[in-house]
Amino acid sequence: MKTIDIRDACCLATAGLDKKLQQLTLDEKVEIIISTAVGEKMLLDVAKKEGCKILETKTEGEVISVIAKKESDNTNKECSKTNEEGRKNEEGKKAENCMICGASLEYLETALVVVCNYCGKEEMGYVQCPKGHYVCDECHGKGAFELVKDIAITTDEKDPLSIAELLMAHPKIPFLGCEHALITTASLLAALKNEGSLGVSNEHIAEAMKRTQKQSMPPYCALTGVCGVPIGIGAAFSVILGAACPKDRESAITMHIVARTIDTIANDVGPVCCKSFVRTSLSVGYNVAKEYFNVYLPINMGNISCFHSNKNHRNCRKNKCLYFPKTV
Numbered sequence: 001m002k003t004i005d006i007r008d009a010c011c012l013a014t015a016g017l018d019k020k021l022q023q024l025t026l027d028e029k030v031e032i033i034i035s036t037a038v039g040e041k042m043l044l045d046v047a048k049k050e051g052c053k054i055l056e057t058k059t060e061g062e063v064i065s066v067i068a069k070k071e072s073d074n075t076n077k078e079c080s081k082t083n084e085e086g087r088k089n090e091e092g093k094k095a096e097n098c099m100i101c102g103a104s105l106e107y108l109e110t111a112l113v114v115v116c117n118y119c120g121k122e123e124m125g126y127v128q129c130p131k132g133h134y135v136c137d138e139c140h141g142k143g144a145f146e147l148v149k150d151i152a153i154t155t156d157e158k159d160p161l162s163i164a165e166l167l168m169a170h171p172k173i174p175f176l177g178c179e180h181a182l183i184t185t186a187s188l189l190a191a192l193k194n195e196g197s198l199g200v201s202n203e204h205i206a207e208a209m210k211r212t213q214k215q216s217m218p219p220y221c222a223l224t225g226v227c228g229v230p231i232g233i234g235a236a237f238s239v240i241l242g243a244a245c246p247k248d249r250e251s252a253i254t255m256h257i258v259a260r261t262i263d264t265i266a267n268d269v270g271p272v273c274c275k276s277f278v279r280t281s282l283s284v285g286y287n288v289a290k291e292y293f294n295v296y297l298p299i300n301m302g303n304i305s306c307f308h309s310n311k312n313h314r315n316c317r318k319n320k321c322l323y324f325p326k327t328v
């Protein structure tokens with residue numbers, strides 16, 4: 001029996017599941033393996049559209065295994081066409097505003113039912129393009145986790161801001177988004193790893209990034225007041241402290257650090273800018289490392305001149321921002 005193992009894919013469209021199922025012969029059985037993050041319903045919908053009958057479904061941990069049999073070759077051509085267009089569009093993702101067309105996004109107070117243009121996932125969303133486009137979180141940040149982690153574990157830089165600026169300037173990092181929370185976590189821990197005093201490892205960096213990714217979701221910085229960037233600072237120190245629910249002081253310190261970071265970046269709002277939050281949060285992380293651990297990282301806050309401001313994004317605070325280029 002053939003096996004289609006796509007557990008590492010962020011979505012079914014980019015994994016090309018529909019194409020793979022179309023290649024099956026009548027009555028041929030196949031085992032399909034996906035992650036629970038993608039969702040069983042999406043898999044079942046694609047299998048049904050491609051003429052496959054589900055024989056068995058099994059979930060173990062974060063992995064879903066499905067046995068299916070091809071019963072019809074009447075594939076849903078419209079669905080295949082949509083997914084193919086999604087894959088083509090993904091190659092030309094816009095870094096600013098709507099990833100599909102570049103139009104300014106609408107931020108909603110009440111969630112609407114939306115469908116991702118890339119993978120076809122239907123969900124409730126608070127952000128959409130006025131032209132009806134929508135990109136789910138998985139597709140929005142596709143590849144960002146590995147990109148940020150790889151740079152973080154290989155750099156020898158000890159200034160967390162220098163690492164963050166390098167990552168924020170990368171063409172695969174969107175102008176706004178929770179990828180900046182990952183950048184915050186990775187930049188701080190990479191700098192502390194290279195400084196050497198706290199014994200931070202590459203495993204610590206990866207673990208803190210996973211924790212950050214789990215809790216940072218757009219656009220909840222405004223909807224709940226808890227931005228993913230302070231969560232990233234908290235995850236970094238949580239890993240260092242070994243914080244866990246049964247523990248006392250370690251968990252309390254982590255919460256105080258997150259609260260302190262949120263309170264500090266709240267002064268940078270008007271409107272929200274992820275890049276500003278990263279810089280300000282890392283300055284808090286620098287102070288925390290100094291106060292709690294007596295670790296002094298090199299950090300050059302005064303040298304920041306945000307070159308992203310020349311893009312004239314509507315969320316840019318311009319002269320109100322600490323990092324807006326100073327004119328002489």
